[in-house]
Amino acid sequence: MYRYDNYDHQMLEDRIAQFRDQTARFLKGELADTEFLPLRLQNGLYIQRLAPMLRIAIPYGMLSSTQLRKLAYISEYYDKGYGHFTTRQNIQFNWPALEDVPDILEHLAEVEMHAIQTSGNCIRNTSTDQFAGSAINEIADSRPYCEIIRQWSTFHPEFAYLPRKFKIAVCGTSDDQAATQVHDIGLFIVRNDAGELGFRVLVGGGLGRTPVIGKAIREFLPEHELLTYLDAILRVYNREGRRDNKYKARIKILVKETGVDAFREKVEKEWQSLKGGPLRLTDTEIQRCRGFFDEPDYKELPAQSAKLSEELSRDVLFASWYQQNVDAHKKPGYAIVTICLKTTGVAPGDVTTEQMNFIADVADRYSFGELRISHEQNVILADIEQDALYEIWQALKSNQLSAANLGLLTDIICCPGGDFCALANAKSIPIAESIQRRFDDAKRLQDIGDISLNISGCMNACGHHHVGNIGILGVDKKGAEFYQVSLGGSAENTTSLGQIVGPSFAQDEVPDVIEKIVNVYTRRREGDERFIDTFNRLGMAPFKEEVYGKTN
Amino acid sequence: MAKLIKNRSIVEDSWHLLKEVSSLDEISDKSAQSIIVPLAFWQEHRRELKQRPGKTAVWLQSNELPAALGEDLHSFALIALNFPVFSDGRVYSSARELRSNFMFKGELRAIGDVLRDQLFYMARCGFDAFALREDQDIDLALEAFDDFQDGYQVSVDKPEPLFRRREQTL
Ligand code: SF4
Numbered sequence: 266m267y268r269y270d271n272y273d274h275q276m277l278e279d280r281i282a283q284f285r286d287q288t289a290r291f292l293k294g295e296l297a298d299t300e301f302l303p304l305r306l307q308n309g310l311y312i313q314r315l316a317p318m319l320r321i322a323i324p325y326g327m328l329s330s331t332q333l334r335k336l337a338y339i340s341e342y343y344d345k346g347y348g349h350f351t352t353r354q355n356i357q358f359n360w361p362a363l364e365d366v367p368d369i370l371e372h373l374a375e376v377e378m379h380a381i382q383t384s385g386n387c388i389r390n391t392s393t394d395q396f397a398g399s400a401i402n403e404i405a406d407s408r409p410y411c412e413i414i415r416q417w418s419t420f421h422p423e424f425a426y427l428p429r430k431f432k433i434a435v436c437g438t439s440d441d442q443a444a445t446q447v448h449d450i451g452l453f454i455v456r457n458d459a460g461e462l463g464f465r466v467l468v469g470g471g472l473g474r475t476p477v478i479g480k481a482i483r484e485f486l487p488e489h490e491l492l493t494y495l496d497a498i499l500r501v502y503n504r505e506g507r508r509d510n511k512y513k514a515r516i517k518i519l520v521k522e523t524g525v526d527a528f529r530e531k532v533e534k535e536w537q538s539l540k541g542g543p544l545r546l547t548d549t550e551i552q553r554c555r556g557f558f559d560e561p562d563y564k565e566l567p568a569q570s571a572k573l574s575e576e577l578s579r580d581v582l583f584a585s586w587y588q589q590n591v592d593a594h595k596k597p598g599y600a601i602v603t604i605c606l607k608t609t610g611v612a613p614g615d616v617t618t619e620q621m622n623f624i625a626d627v628a629d630r631y632s633f634g635e636l637r638i639s640h641e642q643n644v645i646l647a648d649i650e651q652d653a654l655y656e657i658w659q660a661l662k663s664n665q666l667s668a669a670n671l672g673l674l675t676d677i678i679c680c681p682g683g684d685f686c687a688l689a690n691a692k693s694i695p696i697a698e699s700i701q702r703r704f705d706d707a708k709r710l711q712d713i714g715d716i717s718l719n720i721s722g723c724m725n726a727c728g729h730h731h732v733g734n735i736g737i738l739g740v741d742k743k744g745a746e747f748y749q750v751s752l753g754g755s756a757e758n759t760t761s762l763g764q765i766v767g768p769s770f771a772q773d774e775v776p777d778v779i780e781k782i783v784n785v786y787t788r789r790r791e792g793d794e795r796f797i798d799t800f801n802r803l804g805m806a807p808f809k810e811e812v813y814g815k816t817n
Numbered sequence: 818m819a820k821l822i823k824n825r826s827i828v829e830d831s832w833h834l835l836k837e838v839s840s841l842d843e844i845s846d847k848s849a850q851s852i853i854v855p856l857a858f859w860q861e862h863r864r865e866l867k868q869r870p871g872k873t874a875v876w877l878q879s880n881e882l883p884a885a886l887g888e889d890l891h892s893f894a895l896i897a898l899n900f901p902v903f904s905d906g907r908v909y910s911s912a913r914e915l916r917s918n919f920m921f922k923g924e925l926r927a928i929g930d931v932l933r934d935q936l937f938y939m940a941r942c943g944f945d946a947f948a949l950r951e952d953q954d955i956d957l958a959l960e961a962f963d964d965f966q967d968g969y970q971v972s973v974d975k976p977e978p979l980f981r982r983r984e985q986t987l
Contacts, residue, residue, distance in 0.1 A: 426906030
């Protein structure tokens with residue numbers, strides 16, 4: 266993992282002192298609401314429905330066990346004993362008191378964490394594939410580049426007041442797990458014909474009110490020019506992005522209105538003055554950052570553990586968890602475990618203080634003291650010996666963390682929605698729960714197989730509903746909470762945006778609707794087609810007919 | 818005379834800012850004074866303004882690009898950039914552009930909705946003079962320049978980003 270040096274520590278300390286002073290001035294009435302607003306947002310602090318909400322950055326999803334224990338401590342002393350992992354690989358606390366926030370930030374700084382730029386109109390936490398460094402199909406580890414981007418974007422003096430928030434994702438694997446194509450900037454690590462590393466650069470992707478898939482503006486950007494090029498894109502956006510209308514302020518609208526070719530030209534023109542300049546990355550810096558993500562001390566192990574094979578044949582429950590929640594690792598004899606935080610009755614992405622402490626212990630014991638958070642709001646132990654899987658599963662089971670539904674219908678991505686979020690049109694957590702209850706049958710879930718169901722409480726799309734195979738969006742219908750259902754979205758390599766099925770539904774109709782949709786699939790699938798394949802083959806008509814009945 | 822922060826100290830402002838001006842007549846009584854005029858006014862009356870005995874500077878609105886000053890850019894002792902509202906981030910890019918692309922060496926002044934909590938970033942983008950909004954405490958505001966001891970990025974006072982400076986200490 267990246268470790269702070271004196272510079273990083275000093276900047277964090279300065280930031281906390283600055284925010285402590287700003288908070289004090291605000292509480293004394295010396296700083297107006299509107300003037301404090303962007304300052305607190307850039308420190309991750311929202312004023313929500315019930316209390317302030319503090320969002321803490323987990324840079325590119327990487328956490329150490331020490332950091333997770335600190336989060337557990339914060340959840341216990343400043344919150345109500347739990348935290349919520351977000352779709353941006355961050356964690357948020359829903360109950361801290363405003364005046365405690367500087368103290369919380371100080372606690373975080375002790376373990377090299379912060380809440381910097383987790384909200385506000387600035388460059389947000391960079392996200393990436395949760396399997397980075399352990400994945401079998403990796404071109405290069407994305408994390409060193411994410412760290413380089415983290416430092417460049419942190420306190421960037423020119424880009425702290427952008428027209429709107431700005432999200433960057435980096436993908437270094439051949440199966441994109443980071444929804445890279447729906448980010449303001451999506452960077453795919455590639456090699457050119459000469460074997461050199463670089464990036465394919467996409468801009469203008471995003472969800473929200475106007476979902477768009479990013480467009481390529483450069484097929485190969487040499488790795489050394491990463492920051493000069495990002496600076497150029499951001500400068501064009503900062504200057505020309507719309508500031509007259511919040512809903513048209515994201516870069517996707519600028520790219521659309523300018524046209525992708527004209528936009529590319531502007532960026533390239535701006536880049537001419539930056540390319541090769543002081544911001545050009547040096548070999549030393551790239552090596553330094555890579556060094557933090559060197560392979561841990563893996564053992565030499567046989568590719569397939571005999572112990573594991575025996576345990577799998579002996580225990581069917583373990584086998585079904587293994588089947589769903591364990592992925593192949595690049596190193597023989599190792600595996601990647603995903604702890605699915607989607608147990609029925611628990612808000613998706615929520616973890617308790619005890620669970621955090623427990624997961625930290627497991628990471629220490631079995632996974633080199635590190636873990637990751639995925640944008641699907643799950644926790645990953647990325648370097649587990651196959652021999653240890655059974656033991657881990659048993660331990661997870663006794664901590665209510667053994668949900669064996671990863672990638673299945675009940676592994677729902679869900680934003681906090683109307684229960685917590687001030688912007689919501691409708692609740693989302695109870696919808697997730699009602700669907701989980703309806704499909705509370707492991708056999709049936711496995712039979713339905715690979716499918717993603719994403720729920721957002723409003724157009725802001727924090728729950729990524731556009732890219733769910735099934736998407737659910739909370740809408741306001743004359744003051745009542747209704748739900749619009751869409752089908753056919755995907756966040757994989759062939760990213761696609763869902764299409765709306767038809768008129769929206771009342772809360773209690775939703776489980777029935779989902780059931781009808783799933784039934785069409787199970788009736789009409791061919792061979793081992795997944796839901797999304799069947800949908801793509803059949804199109805919307807049969808689903809629509811099932812849901813609304815025949816129309817003439 | 819109004820006070821202003823320049824190069825981190827409080828000084829008397831010797832310039833007269835004209836937020837709006839539509840004809841040369843309006844400034845006829847100020848012929849010896851140093852004035853700051855809007856871009857459009859400069860563009861329209863460049864020739865006459867250059868003949869004035871007093872100095873003339875120009876101010877840009879947040880949506881006006883420094884490139885609009887063309888060849889004249891380097892003849893100014895001062896360019897002011899206006900923040901219509903403190904959160905208008907375009908102005909930061911204009912400042913950076915003036916300093917790094919156009920190598921403007923004169924005074925770069927922030928005017929308009931200029932508040933204590935943005936001064937540090939403004940200074941890093943190349944501003945060296947700050948006409949604070951009236952209600953701001955100018956003495957307290959001076960502390961803002963020490964909010965951070967360093968930054969990761971390139972700045973006007975540190976033309977190398979932190980990663981290059983780190984290497985020299987390795
Ligand atoms: S999608 Fe809407 S309701 Fe849900 S967290 Fe985001 S802003 Fe809040």
